[in-house]
Amino acid sequence: MGAPKISDRSFFEEEVGLSLFEAAAKTVESYFGMRPAKSNPILAMDLVVPFEAGGLILFQADGTAVQMILGFEKNFLFELYFKMLGDRVTEINGDLLDCAAELTNIVYGYAKAPLVNKGHSFAPGRPEGTQDLNSRLKNKKSLEIPFQIQPDKKTFSLILSV
Amino acid sequence: MFDPETRFLVVDDFKTMRSIVKRTLEAAGFRNHGEAEDGAKGFEALVQGYETQRPYSCVICDWNMPNLTGLELLRKVRADARFKTLPFMLVTAENEQSQVIEAAKAGVSNYVVKPFSPEEFNNKLKLVYNKHSAKKAA
Numbered sequence: 001m002g003a004p005k006i007s008d009r010s011f012f013e014e015e016v017g018l019s020l021f022e023a024a025a026k027t028v029e030s031y032f033g034m035r036p037a038k039s040n041p042i043l044a045m046d047l048v049v050p051f052e053a054g055g056l057i058l059f060q061a062d063g064t065a066v067q068m069i070l071g072f073e074k075n076f077l078f079e080l081y082f083k084m085l086g087d088r089v090t091e092i093n094g095d096l097l098d099c100a101a102e103l104t105n106i107v108y109g110y111a112k113a114p115l116v117n118k119g120h121s122f123a124p125g126r127p128e129g130t131q132d133l134n135s136r137l138k139n140k141k142s143l144e145i146p147f148q149i150q151p152d153k154k155t156f157s158l159i160l161s162v
Numbered sequence: 163m164f165d166p167e168t169r170f171l172v173v174d175d176f177k178t179m180r181s182i183v184k185r186t187l188e189a190a191g192f193r194n195h196g197e198a199e200d201g202a203k204g205f206e207a208l209v210q211g212y213e214t215q216r217p218y219s220c221v222i223c224d225w226n227m228p229n230l231t232g233l234e235l236l237r238k239v240r241a242d243a244r245f246k247t248l249p250f251m252l253v254t255a256e257n258e259q260s261q262v263i264e265a266a267k268a269g270v271s272n273y274v275v276k277p278f279s280p281e282e283f284n285n286k287l288k289l290v291y292n293k294h295s296a297k298k299a300a
């Protein structure tokens with residue numbers, strides 16, 4: 001019996017999905033000192049999200065092409081940038097998008113390690129920062145998990161698409 | 163621990179992580195550092211530092227980078243008589259057994275997993291220093 005395939009619904013939702021969602025929560029928690037709350041997941045074709053910026057990585061998981069996006073409300077990303085780098089930004093610029101890409105990289109790496117240790121295979125592309133999330137969600141089936149940080153209710157989402 | 167004048171080379175393809183590493187070094191009292199955005203440029207920086215008598219004394223390097231990865235740079239460094247014993251710490255988002263073994267075989271001094279706190283980073287840096295000063299004493 002080899003490693004389960006990502007195309008198996010249960011594997012996608014339970015193992016890779018859980019690992020990535022946990023990694024996103026942990027990463028944000030490490031900078032905010034507070035665990036983000038998870039809202040109900042949304043499963044949709046051509047998902048539309050309200051986020052102004054995000055990080056994106058394409059990767060192969062057990063041979064299946066997956067896209068992972070970390071989408072951010074811009075004020076949340078400004079705050080995260082400050083927590084990570086100690087500098088304030090007040091507009092979406094190259095440094096902020098670089099930060100979103102690196103966060104995506106961290107979440108992907110954090111989630112991947114335990115899965116690889118269990119025998120799954122992963123091959124990543126290079127993470128990028130983008131302001132154009134919705135066009136990247138067109139013609140794809142996506143699973144979105146929204147998160148909130150209390151008390152400001154600042155939001156971000158992890159979105160997996162196949 | 164490393165002398166405050168130690169010259170560090172920070173190699174990462176993302177500016178964000180280079181800034182975080184530099185900021186963490188500065189908070190620990192290390193203000194002398196250079197940077198490079200991939201492994202190939204990192205190696206050039208090492209050679210240039212060596213040739214201009216401003217050598218780097220420690221490399222803090224990302225794993226996943228275009229051109230030359232952190233592991234490839236490490237191998238190149240260990241194969242070069244000029245840099246063979248240079249303290250070399252990998253910063254990685256990945257903590258896989260196979261990668262840890264590969265890095266150890268290639269002669270990494272230690273590694274730190276992202277996201278890290280300043281304490282974790284400094285503790286690893288101390289271990290890197292101890293490892294190399296023990297080797298020198300032996």
Ligand SMILES: [Mg+2]
Nearest residue numbers: 175224226227
């Ligand atoms: Mg990298």
